Amino acid sequence: MTQSKIKLNAAEDVQEFVKAASKCDFDIDIYYNRFLIDAKSILGILSMDLTKVLTVDCHGENKEFERTLQKFAVA
Template sequence: MSQSKIKLNATEEVQEFVNAASRCDFDIDVYYNRFLIDAKSILGVLSLDLTRELTVDCHGESREFDRTLKKFAVA
């Protein structure tokens, strides 16, 4: 399992993130505080407070998804 911190600022970024997550055949969770959401659910991700830094837990590996995570990574 790998963990990353990301920031999504616009609806288009959420859509790109969810589309990339949906192409993975393993579970991906997004959370902050006590709110845990399936990264493959666009409504779930949109329901999060996008002004916050989000934590992503990947339960598998994908080079394509890693590129998406790097794009939205928090420095």
Template sequence: MIKLNPCQIPEFVNAASKCEFDVDVSYNRVTIDAKSILGVFGLDFRSPLKVSYIGYNQDFEKFLTDHIA
């Protein structure tokens, strides 16, 4: 679970795009491809977002750690 504000979305999408595996972000029952900037901007940022993936990327892990909700 991470907490983002709209200014952090480009950095999040950039970090997710560098991953060689699928990354999804969800809120309630809506799941979006984390590599889609338009999709991620459509989420509600007032609540924590769930990030789901299977794989490892050190830079992406650091980004997530820095934004834990």
């Protein structure tokens, strides 16, 4: 399992992130504080507070999805 910190600033970012996550055949969770959402759920992510830095847990590996994570990564 790998963990990354990301920031999604707009609905378009969420759409791109969910599209990339949906192509993966493993579970991906996204959370902050105690709110845990399936990263493949666009409505779930849009219901989160997108002003926060989000943590992503990947339970597998996919090079294309890793590029998407790097695009939204927080230093």
